[in-house]
Amino acid sequence: MANEVQKRQTALKVNIGNLLNGTYIKQDGMLPNYVLLSDGSKVSRVNLIGVVVSVGEDTGFQSVFIDDGSGKISVRAFEDMPKLKELSIGDCVLIVGRPREFSNEIYVLPEIIKKIVNKQWLEVRKIELEKNKLPEVEIPSAKSGSAQVQTPSKTSEQVNDSQAVVEEEFIDSSINNDVVKKIKELDQGQGADFDEVIKQTSPDAEKTILSLMKNGDVFEVSPGKLKVLE
Incomplete structure (x- = not known):
């Protein structure tokens, strides 16, 4: 507990x-x-x-x-x-x-x-x-x-x-690799669009993204734009 x-x-x-x-x-x-x-x-x-x-x-x-x-x-x-x-x-x-x-x-x-x-x-x-x-x-x-x-x-x-x-x-073990891959795929240099990542993965992706941000694996470099920490 x-x-x-x-x-x-x-x-x-x-x-x-x-x-x-x-x-x-x-x-x-x-x-x-x-x-x-x-x-x-x-x-x-x-x-x-x-x-x-x-x-x-x-x-x-x-x-x-x-x-x-x-x-x-x-x-x-x-x-x-x-x-x-x-x-x-x-x-x-x-x-x-x-x-x-x-x-x-x-x-x-x-x-x-x-x-x-x-x-x-x-x-x-x-x-x-x-x-x-x-x-x-x-x-x-x-x-x-x-x-x-x-x-x-x-x-x-x-x-x-x-x-x-x-x-x-x-x-x-809780990191969703599909979401991370999608962020990398959509990021053309200025970050991946938050809503587009959810749209191209699943409605539950929002929770995963927020968890990744809390753990420091993903950053919001500008409002609504995501980057994977590498």
């Missing part, structure tokens, strides 16, 4: 700088921990695009640092994750995962790792985030008993990583 709740959480598109400047909040019970951003957003899952600037394998975990121009953040896996090992300095990558904190440092526990061939997607993401930018609000201080800053143990991180791998398989 807990895993089903986690799967329904949307991975929010944020820039790394805002994530690092947020406040990590630990909640009681089964409620997910999150990062409280300056605009009031509560981020329990993130969707990041950045360039790998360093790679390493510390004792007990694999890690890379990615940079999107606003900041640099560590992406860490506490169990074997081949896709993380395959990354090299200079790779452009999409990361979907859960923010965590250790020794007052926010990092990301990855669920989905996807290399991006075209680095122009970095600029697309910057424009997208700027368009959706919300005004900053005053952030109330965390109250003891209901929320507090977390300093997690490695054991809890390893448990979360196991759950993340399961979720990665769930998300990947």
Whole structure:
């Protein structure tokens, strides 16, 4: 049941700088921990695009640092994750995962790792985030008993990583290849028309497209125009 709740959480598109400047909040019970951003957003899952600037394998975990121009953040896996090992300095990558904190440092526990061939997607993401930018609000201080800053143990991180791998398989298996192929087929450079993709596939394609957009596999480069992340 807990895993089903986690799967329904949307991975929010944020820039790394805002994530690092947020406040990590630990909640009681089964409620997910999150990062409280300056605009009031509560981020329990993130969707990041950045360039790998360093790679390493510390004792007990694999890690890379990615940079999107606003900041640099560590992406860490506490169990074997081949896709993380395959990354090299200079790779452009999409990361979907859960923010965590250790020794007052926010990092990301990855669920989905996807290399991006075209680095122009970095600029697309910057424009997208700027368009959706919300005004900053005053952030109330965390109250003891209901929320507090977390300093997690490695054991809890390893448990979360196991759950993340399961979720990665769930998300990947839900992608409708026919819709992706149709978007590529109709895209002549300016993006595929949203309505035309639905018309040439099925009425249910709209749900699939929205799911692909949430997962970061498809972007709306302009109103009603879709592109596949490659």
